[in-house]
Amino acid sequence: MEPKYSRRHNALNVYYVYVFWMLFTEPFGMCASEEKQIYEPKLMPSINEVVHFENDSYIVTCDGVGARVRWFSPQNTWVDPINRGTNVHVEEKNFESALIFASITLEDKGNWTCEAEDNPQRIGFNMIVYKPISFLDPQNVQSVKENDDAVINCLVTGDPEPTITYYYNGQPLNIDSKKYRSLADGLLIKNVSKSDSGEYTCKAFQISSALSNVEEKTIRLNIQHKPILPVRRESADIQYGYVKGSASLACEAEAQPPATFRWYRNNKHLDPEHYQITSGEHISILQIHLNSSKEFGDYVCEANNSLGTLKRNILLINGTKPNAPLHITLRGVNSNTFDLDVGAKKIGPRDPMDITGYRFEIVSTEEHRNNGGKWMNARVVLKDFTDGVTYLINNLSPNTTYLIRVASKNPAGLSDWMGPKEFRTYEKAGLGTDNPSMGIRATSQNIVMNLIHLLILYIAWN
Template identity: 35%
Template structure:
């Protein structure tokens, strides 16, 4: 059952005062791209409020773009709607009389219904046999788009070699490349009630990156500095490294992972002091990740407290003084 808000009426002597009430005005509203669309501001009050509209904080003036529905309505007509008309609107009401002055405004989040539009320009991807790859389709659409993936005119469904993840106008087709037949053209279809968009993403066979060599060059109390290097393929250079690290004795399933863009020094930070760590690295190029390198084990340094330092210094001083006295006595 639909219920309508009842306005609050305050009695002051012989007169009734009705406060501003936006009743059931929606705080999220929609415009239709390419059409003239109406925004609702359902309001009541006594004395009758004067209503104005604003968009992105600026007062709206009536003209070719904006108009009132009628003299008796506070609704707003937005002409020839485009995506630029989406944003933050406000319906503002003012009551002024000898017995009351009140101002209220209602923020309204306005979205524009439109067909899917591409939000990226990805048309190529690379992998290698026994590798894995993500093919991504990303669009802007309202209402949200539904996605379909096809290859060789057949719809792709989740399987051992393919998984599909859809969320917030983005679809990811995750492939395990079991054999060379999986290379080729993949069609992504994005669709809502206002239109359909299609794009071919070409999965090409690339070169698996070489396994890197990794070594620790500097050990700190809470950090390890690394040197990592791998042989480049001339047509598919190394772009970065993934480093996995764990405390000695832990399983690799418990390891942490950090990705570094290719540089000269790589630093693992926020480590425990005086703790042995095991690490390994994989190189990355456009086709994916290499196998992991040989494991390297290094211990972070121990924290030396100021008290220990002072005590050590005091003992050393005492030993030095004693030796001095013994030498002096032997010379007498």
Template identity: 30%
Template sequence: MENSASGGRHNLSFGPALRLRNALRAGIQTPDSYSFYSSGRSGRATQLVITPSRKEHSVYQGEKFFVSCSSNATNVQRVMWTGPEGQQITDYTGSVPQNNIQRIYVEDGRSGHKGVDLVFENISRTDRGSYTCSANVDGKEEFVSFQLFVHKLIDFEDTPTVQYLEEDRDSIVRCDVDGDPAPTIAWIVKGKKVKYEGKFSQDTENPNHLIVHNATLEDAGEYQCRAMQLSSMTSNIESLRIDVKVHHKPRSSNNNNDQAYSYVSGTVNLTCEAIAEPKANFSWMKDQETLMPSDRVQIINFPNKSILQLTVADPNMFGDYECVAENHLGTLERVIILERGSKPAKPTLKVTKAEVNALHLSMNAQNHPDMPIMGFRVQYKKAGDDWSFAHATEFKKGESYVIHNLTDDTLYVIRAYAKNAAGLSDYSDEAMERTKKVEAMNVTSFSSPLTSCSFVFFFSSLLAAYLISL
């Protein structure tokens, strides 16, 4: 603990002041061991005591705090507190309604008229300054003071937690931060502390902001603005995570196909994917005309994908379809060629094996020389249900065709479609099969010459003998 006569200062405010704040929040009385004798106006030691015994107190804006002033002398009169402007603090908690209590007020101390506590509620930075306790002690006017420092915690104010860079341009990531003492800033990008060279530099107008030069998609990720406060009285550190994204023009996805097949009366989906930030707007064109939804054309848009669903009503619908994806940074154009293909042959379907919860199938369809069969789509339902309630599953050609997770002892109706690059065939003839019934477990008979009646008599006799032995 510091010596009050030396005028020394603690480097950090984690000693008596912290214990005092904790005591205040917990409703615990402040220890008398923090008391000290100060110097009066005459230069001699005075018996007027401030507790806790510090000439300087450091607190944060918004906190609660109190200081006690008292004396153990025999004759103590007119104990009072005055503020930084010399104004007397006279508001007592008992003199006004509780909900009208001032932020700064006094309360009777633990020693009755010999002491007065000075209480701060929701401390403001305007409360900084020197506070003096005065009293008449044994006929002499005595004075003792302390200096109050009010710090402001780190505040990131309105810094956005999602920010954007512009591709191929120098862009700024903002960190608007305030505090007292004024915080210093360090940047961490993807887990590494930033060095102001090459890719990154400080903004000359606002050193807390980070400049990212010639931004690319690789510069997206998590950025941290770390703010640090340090003074002879306090230290503090806080970090704000910022999700940084990069605005860029639409780019083609690796999942795109430039060719598709269908047949007259068939249905086909043309898919166009484009990655962009902000998200791209999609449109479709054929023969220099923009396509609009109709009974033959449906357009289904997702954040990074557009599907053009066509019902091919006549041969004129084959040809080139252009997908256009655009945002304010650029445009991506893709052409998908829809060619006439061959409709798959109607498949054959047979149930080869029935189990309790599964049915094994055999399926086949004649290949077209230029359009081989790629797989099958199988629909199945319980007998009596409508096909609108049917389940469906897809199989690749040549794999094991087994429908799982069925209900035991239930009659199912099944049909299949063959699939090639041009689409689906007509469905097969329907097949019906019942899953097997769960059989009850057989009870193994005792390998004993005893009949069931004699066994019951034998067991009863054993039970009776056991009960008698108890």
């Protein structure tokens, strides 16, 4: 039989071994527990759904919180960090992995996920990709013949598919009318006329729960038509001149494409090499020096384009040379303005050869002298005739002497010149009026006020 002391000794030995084993193995058990603890990766930015247009760029990082991570495409394909030259690639640093979209495409839409080692639970985001609005036809100007049907080209692409509306010169069009119809590639306009020319705007809208977008394109529509008389025209079918004067016969015609002008006299073509003819896009001017009464009579202007011809008969009548202005009198002046009286008064009953206006020519005396006494660089100011008025000549330089001459104008041409007369502007005042009398009046008022103040002080002192 084992002694009682020996049994107690053996039990203590077993207890000491157990305590030692617990003390020795507990730190390792804690480390093992920590190694087995699993952390969920984190995304930055932490957005469940992102929306982008094609060709946008985007970067999102995944932090494994101490563990290495991997990215997977919407097709559950691992994005290999080695393939850095691809459009969508991964760049790693420590336990972070950046998913980089260099240029987003429609194929990139879907769920992208990130997975950490020893953790099958993935975290990710849904990529929504839209195709922006694009106008495929770069044409900004279109032309169509009058009475034909026209199609305003507006071919638009986008995802989601855009909604299209049309505007004419800024006003919305009623597409449901008989005149207009919406097509897959543009706007149909039935039986166009000259009034249909103008600017048509094609406006495209993309609207969804994630975005809204609008783009527009403006197309200029030109209606091709034969030459016609303008609705509002300055040239008349009867024009005037006087012997020893000159006449400018103007012929206007609207046309698309622009017309070519030709002038005729007694059924003979007037060659521009022998006659002074100036032609623009919608007007031609024949300048005639009236050496004798033989120059008066009928002239024919012909405007022609590929769609037709317009002929105009212009009758040049011997009129009366207007009388020169009676005088040039200065009625007012400041630092930049002359107020001139040229005797604009109506005399006698109304006559076709009445004065209709005045032509002023203004030049500084210094510039006139430098030009050898010529008026080639003189400033021209045209004024309409109004009974009993004076005329303001503005935008002059202060403290400057000017030469001014004036001629009357009637339907037959210009009169002889009245003048020149010499006038000078005032110096420019610092504050207040340019009128010297106002400065004198202000000085007198100051003197009176000072005398009143002195009188009050004298009374108070005594």
